[in-house]
């Protein structure tokens with residue numbers, strides 16, 4: 001029998017998918033090799049399956065690995081210096097540079113909103129969030145560790161300029177990816193009753 005038509009194997013597949021979904025968590029200690037082109041293409045296939053009103057594709061991604069991470073770290077320093085009212089110490093500058101080096105692959109996610117009479121800006125922000133979540137979930141399915149980070153650099157206009165953003169675009173996330181390192185943290189339980197109401 002075709003596996004897809006076999007009810008028990010279909011149920012098993014659903015259970016596997018659901019178990020994976022319910023166990024996703026972020027990993028802040030990441031190492032190992034950069035992701036392969038094939039892995040990255042899978043992540044973006046998932047990202048581009050996000051709900052997207054009117055198919056505007058209000059997302060743009062850049063992938064950094066290898067030498068480009070150090071170059072990105074240099075941009076972080078330049079942009080932070082330009083934004084800071086005081087002179088940054090060498091320790092602060094090193095810390096800023098290291099933000100680019102936390103993982104072997106770093107994906108920068110941009111909102112690239114489009115004008116549309118029926119799709120307000122906020123819906124396009126939500127669509128980018130859904131796209132990033134799909135990407136994180138695909139990484140999790142592949143066994144790749146990931147964490148979505150933001151911080152002041154996301155909103156630094158000098159960095160936006162250095163990265164070539166157009167004036168209507170915004171940087172909304174740094175997605176760090178790599179092999180999971182460090183101790184295992186349990187998936188937190190969430191008490192549903194405070195968050196969900198069932199309306200009869």
Ligand SMILES: Cc1cc2nc3c(=O)[nH]c(=O)nc-3n(C[C@H](O)[C@H](O)[C@H](O)COP(=O)(O)O)c2cc1C
Nearest residue numbers: 024025026027028147148149150151172173187188
């Ligand atoms: C838009 C956005 C920005 C975030 N920025 C940071 C950040 O800068 N630093 C950080 O430690 N976590 C940040 N987080 C939270 C982590 O991605 C992660 O969700 C959190 O550590 C909880 O872990 P969990 O995903 O395993 O529940 C951000 C999450 C979102 C949605």
